[in-house]
Amino acid sequence: MSIILQIKDLKKYFPITKGVILKKTLGYVKAVDGVSFSIERGETFGLVGESGSGKSTIGRLIVGLLQPTSGSIFFDKVDLTKINKKEFQNIRRRMSMIFQDPFTSLDPRKNVMQIIAEPLIIHTDMERKKREEIVYQLLERVGLRQEDAFKYPHQFSGGQRQRIAIARALTLSPDLIIADEAVSALDVSVQAKIINILMSLQKDLNLTYLFIAHDLSVVCHISHKVGVMYLGKLVEVGSKSAIFQDPLHPYTQALLEAVPVPDPNIMVAKGLMVLKGEIPSPINPPSGCRFHPRCPYATKRCTEEEPTLIDNGENHLAACHYTDEIKSKRKIIKQPLKDSA
Amino acid sequence: MTLDLEYSEKGMQHNHLLEIVDLKTYFFTKRGAVKAVDGISFTIDAGDVFGLVGESGCGKSVTALSILRLVPDPPGKIVSGQVIFEGEDLLQKSEEEMRSIRGAKISMIFQDPLTSLDPIVRVGEQIVEAIRTHTNMNPQKAWEKAVKILTEVGIPDAEIRAKQYPFQLSGGMRQRVMIAIALVTEPRLLIADEPTTNLDVTIQAQILTLLKEIKAKTQTSILFITHNLGIVAWLCNKLAVMYAGKIVEYGATKSVFSNPLHPYTTLLLKAVPRLDIKKEMLESIEGDVPDLVNPPSGCRFHPRCPYAKKICSIIQPPMIEVEEGHYASCLIYDKEKWRSV
Ligand SMILES: Nc1ncnc2c1ncn2[C@@H]1O[C@H](COP(=O)(O)OP(=O)(O)OP(=O)(O)O)[C@@H](O)[C@H]1O
Ligand SMILES: Nc1ncnc2c1ncn2[C@@H]1O[C@H](COP(=O)(O)OP(=O)(O)O)[C@@H](O)[C@H]1O
Ligand code: SF4
Ligand code: SF4
Numbered sequence: 001m002s003i004i005l006q007i008k009d010l011k012k013y014f015p016i017t018k019g020v021i022l023k024k025t026l027g028y029v030k031a032v033d034g035v036s037f038s039i040e041r042g043e044t045f046g047l048v049g050e051s052g053s054g055k056s057t058i059g060r061l062i063v064g065l066l067q068p069t070s071g072s073i074f075f076d077k078v079d080l081t082k083i084n085k086k087e088f089q090n091i092r093r094r095m096s097m098i099f100q101d102p103f104t105s106l107d108p109r110k111n112v113m114q115i116i117a118e119p120l121i122i123h124t125d126m127e128r129k130k131r132e133e134i135v136y137q138l139l140e141r142v143g144l145r146q147e148d149a150f151k152y153p154h155q156f157s158g159g160q161r162q163r164i165a166i167a168r169a170l171t172l173s174p175d176l177i178i179a180d181e182a183v184s185a186l187d188v189s190v191q192a193k194i195i196n197i198l199m200s201l202q203k204d205l206n207l208t209y210l211f212i213a214h215d216l217s218v219v220c221h222i223s224h225k226v227g228v229m230y231l232g233k234l235v236e237v238g239s240k241s242a243i244f245q246d247p248l249h250p251y252t253q254a255l256l257e258a259v260p261v262p263d264p265n266i267m268v269a270k271g272l273m274v275l276k277g278e279i280p281s282p283i284n285p286p287s288g289c290r291f292h293p294r295c296p297y298a299t300k301r302c303t304e305e306e307p308t309l310i311d312n313g314e315n316h317l318a319a320c321h322y323t324d325e326i327k328s329k330r331k332i333i334k335q336p337l338k339d340s341a
Numbered sequence: 342m343t344l345d346l347e348y349s350e351k352g353m354q355h356n357h358l359l360e361i362v363d364l365k366t367y368f369f370t371k372r373g374a375v376k377a378v379d380g381i382s383f384t385i386d387a388g389d390v391f392g393l394v395g396e397s398g399c400g401k402s403v404t405a406l407s408i409l410r411l412v413p414d415p416p417g418k419i420v421s422g423q424v425i426f427e428g429e430d431l432l433q434k435s436e437e438e439m440r441s442i443r444g445a446k447i448s449m450i451f452q453d454p455l456t457s458l459d460p461i462v463r464v465g466e467q468i469v470e471a472i473r474t475h476t477n478m479n480p481q482k483a484w485e486k487a488v489k490i491l492t493e494v495g496i497p498d499a500e501i502r503a504k505q506y507p508f509q510l511s512g513g514m515r516q517r518v519m520i521a522i523a524l525v526t527e528p529r530l531l532i533a534d535e536p537t538t539n540l541d542v543t544i545q546a547q548i549l550t551l552l553k554e555i556k557a558k559t560q561t562s563i564l565f566i567t568h569n570l571g572i573v574a575w576l577c578n579k580l581a582v583m584y585a586g587k588i589v590e591y592g593a594t595k596s597v598f599s600n601p602l603h604p605y606t607t608l609l610l611k612a613v614p615r616l617d618i619k620k621e622m623l624e625s626i627e628g629d630v631p632d633l634v635n636p637p638s639g640c641r642f643h644p645r646c647p648y649a650k651k652i653c654s655i656i657q658p659p660m661i662e663v664e665e666g667h668y669a670s671c672l673i674y675d676k677e678k679w680r681s682v
C-alpha cells in the first residue's frame with residue numbers, strides 16, 4: 001500500500017492578542033502541537049478526541065484553510081507547505097471536505113444541480129450535458145433521485161442534505177475526503193445510512209478518508225486506523241483493533257470506558273469509568289505529560305518530562321512513560337504506580 | 342449497578358408519583374397543527390429513573406414542557422389529557438399554583454445550561470434565589486446551603502466558584518450548577534432534558550455518575566430525556582421509546598433491551614454503531630422521520646417499517662402488553678388482526 005497523506009510535526013498556534021491597532025500578543029492557543037501521522041491510500045484514518053483537542057484544526061490545515069505554524073504536510077509525496085499557490089490549487093482539487101452541519105454548508109439559493117456541478121464549472125471546461133450526467137450519477141450513488149436535482153436545500157431533511165454534501169465532495173473524483181464530524185448531527189437511523197454510503201463509496205472508488213469525530217463508536221465502526229488526540233497532541237495511534245481492543249494510553253483507556261453501550265447487562269458489569277477533572281486549557285497546557293492532572297497513574301516524572309510517541313510494535317504508538325507497567329497492571333486500574341506524585 | 346425495580350413496583354403500585362394519561366400537545370402553526378405529542382401515557386414511581394428516548398423532533402422536550410406547563414402558548418397548547426402528580430392533575434392547576442411547584446417539587450435541567458443560567462448573576466446567588474423563592478431561609482443560611490450543595494455536586498473550591506459568573510465555568514461545571522439549582526429544593530421529580538448531549542464523553546460520565554449518586558442518596562425520581570440508548574441502559578430502570586409524537590414501546594430497561602418488541606426499537610438498536618460488537622454493516626431505517634403536521638395514517642411507522650402490511654396504514658395500533666409490564670404499539674402483537682390480513 002502507498003501512503004497518500006503524511007503530516008510531520010505539524011503545529012498550529014493561534015495568537016491571543018489584545019488591542020485593536022497595536023496588537024499585542026499575550027500568548028498562544030497551541031491548537032495542534034507537533035502532530036505526525038500518515039494515511040494509506042484507500043483507508044480510513046479516524047481522528048478522535050474531546051472538543052478543543054485540535055481535530056478540526058488538523059483538517060483545515062491539510063486543505064489549506066489555515067496555514068501551519070510549522071511542520072509539513074505531504075500529499076502524494078509533495079510537501080504542501082513548500083509549493084506555490086497555483087501548484088497547491090492543482091493538488092487541492094484531489095481533496096474535498098464534508099462538514100458537520102448540512103444546514104449551513106450548502107448554499108440555500110442554489111439548487112442541487114448547481115451545488116453539485118459547481119466544482120466542475122470552476123475547475124473544468126466540461127460541457128453542460130456531460131456535467132448534468134455526472135450529477136445524476138452522483139445523486140444515484142448517494143441514494144437520491146434524479147428529480148431531486150432541481151430542488152433546493154431547504155426541501156430536504158438533514159440526512160438528505162448530508163447526501164448532497166457527499167455528492168458534491170465527490171464531483172471532482174477526489175482521492176482524499178476529510179469528513180469533519182460529518183455524521184455527528186444526524187439521528188441514529190439516518191446516521192447509519194450515511195455511514196453505510198461512505199463505506200461503500202470507499203470500496204467502489206478507492207477513496208481515502210480522514211474521518212474526524214468525537215463519537216468513538218462511530219469511529220470504531222468506520223476506521224482502519226485511529227489516532228487519539230488530547231490537547232493538541234496525538235497521544236496514541238494504531239490499527240483499529242489495537243486502539244479499541246488493546247489501548248495503551250491511559251487517556252484512550254479512559255475514553256473507551258466512559259462510553260455507555262446500549263446493553264444493560266454489560267453496563268452493570270462494566271460500569272462507567274470516571275476520569276477526574278476537567279479538560280485543561282490549551283493556552284497553558286499542563287507541564288510534562290499534558291494528561292497528568294487527570295491520569296490515574298501519574299507520577300512525579302509525568303509532571304516534568306513530556307512523553308514522546310513510542311512504537312510498541314505493529315505501528316501501535318503511544319505517548320506515555322509507563323506503557324509497559326500499565327499494561328501489566330491494567331486489571332487493577334486506578335491503583336497508582338510507585339513513585340506516585 | 343442495577344436499579345432496584347422491586348422497590349418502585351411494590352409500595353407505590355396504586356399511587357404513582359407521576360401519571361401521564363393520553364397527553365396531547367399541539368402547535369398551531371400556519372402549516373397546520375404540529376401534533377408534537379399525540380396521546381402518550383406513562384407512569385413514574387418514587388425511585389424511578391425513567392428514560393424517554395427517541396430521535397430528533399419526536400416530542401420528548403415537548404413532553405417535558407407539558408408536564409411543567411411551560412409549552413410556549415401561542416402557538417402551543419395542551420389539547421387534552423392528564424398530568425397527575427402526587428395524585429393531582431397539574432393541567433387543572435392555576436398558573437400561580439404551578440409556580441410553586443416548578444423548581445420546588447419538580448425541577449428541570451436542560452441541554453444547554455448557558456441559556457438557563459443568568460449570565461450576570463453569580464452562580465451562588467442563583468442558588469440562593471432558588472432557595473428563597475420556595476422557603477423563607479435567611480440569606481446567610483441560604484448562601485451556606487448554596488456552597489454546600491455546590492460541593493455536593495462535585496464543584497471543587499465551591500466557596501470561590503459560588504462567587505463566579507457562568508461564563509467563568511466550563512460546560513461540565515455549568516451543568517453541575519444547574520443540577521445544584523434543581524436539587525437544592527429537594528424536588529420529588531427531576532426532569533433532565535439531554536443534560537449531557539453537549540458535553541465531552543469523560544465529562545458526560547462524570548455528570549451521569551453524579552445523577553446516579555443523587556438517585557441513590559435522595560428521594561428524587563428522574564425523568565431522563567435522551568437519544569442515547571447507552572445512557573438509558575446504564576442509568577434508567579424503565580424507559581419509553583417515542584416515535585413521531587407517540588410512545589411505541591414501554592417497559593423495564595432490561596426487558597426492552599433484551600427483548601425489543603416494536604420494529605422501530607429493534608431497528609434503532611441495530612442502527613447504533615457499537616464499541617463492543619463488530620458489525621459489518623449498520624442496519625439503517627429507510628426514509629425519514631415523518632412530518633408531524635400530516636403524520637402517516639394508522640401506525641406512524643408504517644412507511645418505514647419492513648414488516649408493514651396494508652392493515653398498518655389503516656388501524657392505529659393500541660398499546661399491547663406483550664409480556665408483564667412490557668408494552669408495544671404494533672399490530673404484530675394483535676394476533677387476531679395480524680392473521681386476518
Ligand atoms: N414552539 C414551537 N412551535 C412549533 N412547533 C414546535 C415548537 N416546539 C416544538 N415544536 C415541534 O414539536 C415537535 C417535537 O419537538 P420536541 O422539541 O419535543 O422534539 P424532541 O424530541 O425534544 O427533539 P430533540 O431530540 O431534537 O430535542 C417537533 O416537530 C417540533 O418541530
Ligand atoms: N481560528 C481560531 N482562532 C483561535 N483559536 C482557535 C481557532 N480555531 C480553533 N482554535 C482553538 O484551537 C483549539 C482546537 O480547536 P479545534 O481544532 O476546533 O478542536 P476540535 O475540532 O478537536 O474540537 C481550541 O482550543 C480552539 O478554541
Ligand atoms: S505519561 Fe504519566 S501522566 Fe501521562 S499518561 Fe502516562 S502515566 Fe499518565
Ligand atoms: S403496526 Fe405494522 S407498520 Fe407499525 S410497527 Fe407494527 S408491523 Fe410495523
Ligand SMILES: [Mg+2]
Nearest residue numbers: 055056057181
Ligand atoms: Mg471540531
Ligand SMILES: [Mg+2]
Nearest residue numbers: 401402403534
Ligand atoms: Mg429536545
